[in-house]
Amino acid sequence: MSDLKSKPRREFRNVDFQLITTKYRLPFAGKVSILHRVSGALLFLSLPLLITLFAYSVNPFGFRALTEGYLGFFVKFLLLVVLWGFMHHLCAGIRYLILDLHIGMDKVTAQKSAKIVLGVSLALTLVFAIKLFGVI
Structure with a gap:
């Protein structure tokens, strides 16, 4: 019987390690995927704040x-x-x-759709910001 050893396979990684930074x-x-997760966490963590703001807004003195x-x-x-978190999510x-x-x-289509998502969410946020701050 022959004792065959397989050669170790080369590893290919996308990460180029440098001394200080990773490129x-x-x-x-x-x-966009990371921002989707961040916006979901933001929406979840902001629920107590939104509930508190709603409770203040029901009272006329709190609203003022x-x-x-x-x-x-x-x-x-x-x-x-x-x-913004809601619109992006x-x-x-x-x-x-x-x-x-x-x-x-x-x-190619996935990259285009990701750019469209970011553009539309920022445009919608801008429209609501203009309405919220009373520019129009």
Whole structure:
């Protein structure tokens, strides 16, 4: 019997390790996926804040305190951040539902749909920001 040894296989990695930093370009679809998870966590963690703000807004004195002065701007900014989280999570969720139907699975279409998701979510957030801060 012959004693055959197989050669060790070479490893190919996408990560180029340098002394200080790691160079790795995440694809745009990967960035949108990470933002989808971040926006979901943001929505979940902001629920107590939103419930508290709703409880204050039901009371006329609490509503006045929330809408006046610096606190009013701070509350609007927090609502805008939560609104971005909702818009991005909604748009990316629709993208993932379409991907689950095996539509747009190739690399080019997936990259385009990821860019569309980011663009639409930012555009919707901008529209709501203009309405929220009373520019129009």
